[in-house]
Amino acid sequence: MAEKSEYQLRLAKVIDQLSITGRQFCLQCGLSDNFLSSGQKDITTRQLVPILKIYPQINPYYILLGEGTPLIDEKFVNEGMIGRYILQTLSELQVEVRQLIQENTVLKAKLERLESGEEGKKRRLPKRKRIEMPNEKA
Secondary structure: OOOOOHHHHHHHHHHHHHOOOHHHHHHHHOOOOOOOOOOOOOOOHHHHHHHHHHOOOEOHHHHHHOOOOOEOOHHHHHOOOHHHHHHHHHHHHHHHHHHHHHHHHHHHHHHHHHHHHHHHOOOOOOOOOOOOOOOOOO
16 A cells, blocks of 8 residues: 555545545545545645635645644634635735745844854965075186
């Protein structure tokens, strides 16, 4: 049996929390029967979109990134607030990305200063001794 991918392991956890069988899940989502046991390493949008349409309570961040809980809180699903949930999470990620970009810029500047500081220092060559030629008397 092929080793399961991270996506398949996360989906198995989701299916367990939905209290259905893997076969039922695959049939309802239009996936092949062996989807959960195949050696497929990636999940495509062609597979993920039907899953999320049929089961809107599944957290896409959990499936794709392993972040958060397998299922979204029922209040977000029932009140049609899943979009707000996703937008809020996206907003938080954008803030984090901005902070990382700023930190990266500062670190690049420090690295350039360190590199230019070492390159700017000139090494002194040792003084050469003067070689005297013996005087030739003719």
